[in-house]
C-alpha cells in the first residue's frame with residue numbers, strides 16, 4: 635500500500651521537512667499528507683492504520699526537532715481551510731487546529747475578548763499550541779480552553795470537555811492523534827486594556843527569545859518556581875556550543891542553529907545541558923522539545 639498511490643492529490647513522497655520547521659533542519663518525510671477535510675483525513679488515518687504506517691502530526695514545527703535521517707510513514711499537516719477556520723459566537727471562539735495561533739490572538743483582541751492576548755508573538759498552530767499548553771507566567775493557553783475536538787485512534791470525532799483535560803507546564807494530556815479544533819471561552823474585556831496587555835506581552839516576549847531571523851527552538855520546561863534558563867546559566871553553560879548548535883545569548887533555554895547545524899548537534903547539546911545542569915545544580919531538567 636502506498637499513500638502516494640491512494641491519495642495522489644494530497645501526498646508528497648520524500649518531502650524534506652526542514653522548511654516546515656522553525657529550526658530549518660532535519661530529514662525528509664516518507665509521505666507528507668495534507669488532507670482537504672475531516673473525511674479525507676479520516677480515510678488517510680484508516681489507510682495508515684490498516685497498512686501499519688506510523689502517523690505524525692506536524693503543526694508549525696516550532697517545538698520540534700526532526701532528526702537528520704528519513705522520517706518513516708506519514709506526516710500530516712492541517713493546512714486546508716477546513717482546518718484553519720475561526721468561528722465566533724459571543725464569548726465563545728472556535729479555531730481550527732491547523733490555523734496559526736497568531737491569527738487567533740489577533741482575532742480575539744479585535745473583538746475585545748480577553749484571555750489570549752498575552753500569547754501574542756507565539757508562532758505555532760492552534761493544535762500544536764494547545765497540545766504543548768503554550769504560554770508563560772502571564773498566562774497559558776489551557777486556562778482559556780472550553781473544549782477540544784479530536785479525532786480518536788478509531789477515527790471517531792470526539793469532544794473532550796474542559797473538566798476532562800489536564801494542562802500543566804507546557805504540556806497537556808491530550809493523547810488522541812489529532813486536535814481538529816479548539817473552543818475557547820473568552821470574557822469580554824475593556825478593548826483598550828486588552829490591546830495594552832497585548833503590546834506589553836509582545837515587547838516582553840521578543841526581548842526574551844532569540845532574534846526572529848535565527849532558526850531556534852526552546853529546550854526544557856521550567857521547573858516549579860525556577861526557570862530553565864537561570865539553571866542553565868548557574869551551571870555556567872551560557873552560549874555553550876556543540877557543532878553548529880549554540881545556546882542563545884538572549885535566553886539560555888533556546889538553541890540557535892548556525893548554518894550547517896545538524897539535528898545530531900542539537901541532540902548532543904540537549905544532552906550536554908541536561909547532564910551539566912544535574913551535575914552542577916542538582917536539578918533534573920525535563921525536555922520540552924519534541925524529537926522525531
Ligand SMILES: Cc1cc2nc3c(=O)[nH]c(=O)nc-3n(C[C@H](O)[C@H](O)[C@H](O)COP(=O)(O)OP(=O)(O)OC[C@H]3O[C@@H](n4cnc5c(N)ncnc54)[C@H](O)[C@@H]3O)c2cc1C
Pocket residue numbers: 656690691692693694695696697698712731732735756757758759760761762763765766767768769770804810811812813814839843844850851852924
Ligand atoms: C522562538 C520561539 C519562541 C517560543 N516561545 C515560547 C513561549 O514563550 N512559550 C511557550 O510555551 N512556547 C514557546 N515556544 C514553543 C512553541 O512556540 C510552541 O510549543 C508551539 O506553539 C507549538 O506549536 P506548533 O504548531 O509549532 O507545534 P509543532 O512544533 O509542529 O508540534 C508540537 C507537537 O504537537 C503535535 N501537534 C501539532 N499539531 C497537532 C494537531 N493538530 N493535533 C495533534 N497534535 C499536534 C506534534 O505532533 C508535536 O508532537 C517558542 C518556540 C520558538 C521557536
